[in-house]
Amino acid sequence: MLRSASFMLHTPIDGNDDFAVYARHLEMLKELATSKFHLAADDAEALAADVLIASLRHSQSAEWLTGAMMCAVQKHLEDAG
């Protein structure tokens, strides 16, 4: 799952205004959280939006976004006990 999500996140989003790219990234991050880590859909969406927002200052590569999502999910699960 991680590999396929990473593959689908390959398009960079720096500076362009392609709404579809953001949509795809958000969807993929959400899918990563729900399929791999079994997060609830609304939690996954909120977390994915967080990661996408946090990425705006950084690289926004597929690897970066995937890593950021993994860390965010891990923290979420830790907080959830």
Place this chain on the structure above:
Amino acid sequence: MSDDTPRGPRRLSFRPKADSLQDVFRLVKRLERERAEAKEAVDRLLATTPRDRWPELSTHPDLLTSGALERLGNLFAEWLGKDPVHALEIAELAVSVAEALPEAAYPAPITVQCRAHAWKDLGKAYRAVNRYQESIDALTRAGDSIRDSGALAHDRAIVSFDLGITLQEVGRYDESLQCLGEAKEIFRIHSDTRRLVYCGIAEGVLHQRLRHFREAREIYLLLLASTKDMELESLAAIHQAIGFCSLELRDFAAAEANLEEAAALNRRLGKPVEVLKIELGRGRLLVRRGDAMLAVFHLGPIRRRFLALSMPEEAGLCGLDLVEALLSLSRFTDAEVLAKTLVREFTAAHLNTRAITALGYLTEAIGSRKASTRLVTDIREYIVSLRTEPERDFQFILPTDGSGS
């Protein structure tokens, strides 16, 4: 939310305000616009406001944006290497602005990120002006501000890396290693190879400071073996470090090969001063290997180039390698004359008085024929240590047998 999807025991503690794609997209557009507008506005405000009135700018509407804070961050980075005191003024302003940002101005990740980076830059600025405790406090504040945000793990790692660097400066090596280790793991997960290498280099430097040259060299070698497409600067720094570690380990073949590679890379990078420092290492290699006569010929021109570049401390360290070579050749009078010259140069350059005292002590020891090459090495290491511990006491005991090597 669908009923068949498993749910965590409690909801997110850090839920963003922007909870739909449309909101995220609008935010992106807004940040882009603010970023574009900020450059002119920030530069104009800083240029037209006297520095003693910068604190009044912290609530200026043109500065209370993420874009303005990014611009202040860029200016900070530009000035840090040129004028750390000015960089500190910019960082202080950025912290005031970041703290004045209204909570509702942006979704929480942006606000938290802005504040954390402002505090992080302030920590770096304090470190640059040797105010280490304040640096630790600012970096701790930065780390605390993003501790609860899962999405900001990468930002947290950047802060942790910087805290690790400052902790090294105050000799808190275990804590430094812990910070660097935490940062490394997050950079690895984010595939941030560049920062991963920086962490590795910082760990190596820490071991060198502890004189654990074998461990340091292992770290550098592992970095070389495990990193593809490394930046030339990092590659050059690693070869240089391996060369100096190998020199300390008396692995002269490895030292020579790596110093040569580092010199070639630095020539490609157009860094003549680094090349000169590497040539100094090669001179030291000749002394250690027993080629003292060659070392004298090699080091003389290098020392003159350091002097020509107005780098008296480097010239002095080079001079100490020359003194060591001269003592190896039993040229005591030449060594004494050179040591006296070093005292004069350090005094004229107003360098640390402890360094001058140590050099004076060496001069007397050579004059009374009680100086060993080991004493020269110890004094050189003492002078280098004053860069990070300027108050360190000078304590040496002359050998009683008067051996010259």
